[in-house]
Every structure is written in structure tokens, then in C-alpha cells.
Amino acid sequence: MFREMRRKNQLLSQEDVAAVFDRGTNGVLACHGDGDYPYAVPVSYVYYNDKLYFHSAKSGHKVDAITKDPKVSFAVVDEDTIVSEEYTTYFRSVIAFGKARIVEGDEWIEGFKALVDKYSGDLPEEANIKEIKGCKTSHIIAIDIDHMTGKEAIEFVREKNKK
Template sequence: MFREMRRKNQVLSSEECIQVLNRATSGVLAVSGDDDYPYAVPLSYIYHNNKIYFHGAKTGHKLDGIMRNEKVSFCVIDQDEIVQEEYTSYFRSVIAFGKARIMEGEEKKRALEILTARYSPDIEETQRSQAVDKGLMGVCMIELEIEHMSGKEAAGLKKAKSKE
């Protein structure tokens, strides 16, 4: 169902893909947009238990696309360093494919708590909890259950790792 990567020597392991998802703080969600145009939107997210969680407004282009077609992809660029003398870039990225759904009730609240803990770790838990309770009704939480994930790294980065 999902294509294999052509350049197998540049493939990241599952563990490395998860490290990238845990390290990065933003990525691009692609959904089925209006008039069959893809719609890609940059988002903050959190990776947790083989799922990716996003938050946003309760209406809009992104949600319309998810309601039209639950199949989405999400891309994270972990590194992108131009190496002029080699006429290339040293990059590392991950793309996840899966089905997105809008969360409700306690699971929505729990996902928002996980998200706020990631982005506000220095804020006291009680204060974060109050913020979650206050904002819960006005926010939409989306869960992306990952069905397939792949990562790729520039050949130059792979070489540098193997020398370590």
C-alpha cells in the first residue's frame, strides 16, 4: 500500500523517526483540500504513543479536509543545512501517513494536557490544568493515528554517523 523508499541507504530506522518526531515542534499537515487541491498547513504538534496530536480552531479549511477524507500525511523537517561546497543539503525528515479524527470528551482533554505539558514544561501543572479547563471548549483536538512512517537522511549525515 505504501511505497518503499528508493534510496534505502538513506532510510531512518523506526527509532530514529520517533526521535525526530519527539525532537521537532512543528510540521506540515496535508489534507484533501477544496476542489481536489491538496491543502498543507504548518502546525505545532506532539507525538505520543504512535499518534500525533494537533490543536486548532473548531472550523476551517483543515477540518473541512479531514471531514472530507480522513487520510492525511504529516511531514517534519528535523534538519536542513546547506553545504555549498558539496552542492547539496544535509537534511533529515520524517513523513507519517494515517487517519485523522476529531477528538471529544475526556480523550480530547487528555490530549490537550499532553500538548500543554510539552510546550509549557516550566509552568506548574495546576496552572496548566486550569488553562486546559478554560480553553477546552474553544479548541479542536485532532488525533492522527499513524499507519505508515518513513524517514530519510542525507547521505552526508549517514556517513558522518558511521564514522562516530
């Protein structure tokens, strides 16, 4: 169902893919948007319990697209250094394919807490818990991942192989 990468020597391991998701602070969610146009939107997210979570307003293009068709992809660029003398970039990126859904109940709390821990973990826990309990204006959306893959520049592969 999912295509295999042509340049298998540049394929990231599943552990490396997870590490990129953990390091990243924003990614691009791609959905089936209005008028059959693709809709891609940057979001802050967290990779938690082998799922991706992000928050959203309770109405809008993103929620409408996910409700209409839950199949999505989500991409994160971890590295992208321009190397002008080589006419290229040294890059590392990952992509996940899955189904998005609005979460409720305990999973809403867990997803929200994971987001708060990632982006505001340096604040007192009491303040973070108060923020979570007080926020009823946001959806928490989970992406149940069906497939994830990553690729890095051949230069990074060569560097790893030297070690």
C-alpha cells in the same frame, strides 16, 4: 500500499523517526482540500502514544478537509543545513501517513495535556491544568498513523558508520 524508499541506506529506523517527531515543534499537515487541491498547513503538534496530536479551531479549511477525507500526511524537517560548496543540504526529515479524527472525552484531555506539556511544560502544572479545563474553543485532532518513514542525508549516514 506505501512505497518503499529507493535509497534504503538513508532510511531512518522507526526509533529515529519517533525521535525526530519528539524533537520537532512544527510540521506540515497535508489534506485533500477544496476543489480537489492539496491543502498543506503548518501546525504545532505532539507525538504521543504513537499518534500525532494538534489543536485546531472548531471550523475552517483544516477541519472541513479532515471531515471530508480523513487520509492525511504529516511531515517534519529535523535538520536542513545548507552546504553551498557541495550544492546540497544535509537534511533529516520524516513523514507519517494516517487518518485524522477529532477526539473527544478523555483522549481530548490527554492530547491537550500532551500539547501543553510539550509547549508550556516549564509553567506551573496548576496553570496548565486550568488552561486545559478552561479551553472549550479548540478541537484536538489525532492522526492515527498507518505508516511512517524518515530519511537523512548520506553524509549523516557516513558519519554514523564511522563511529
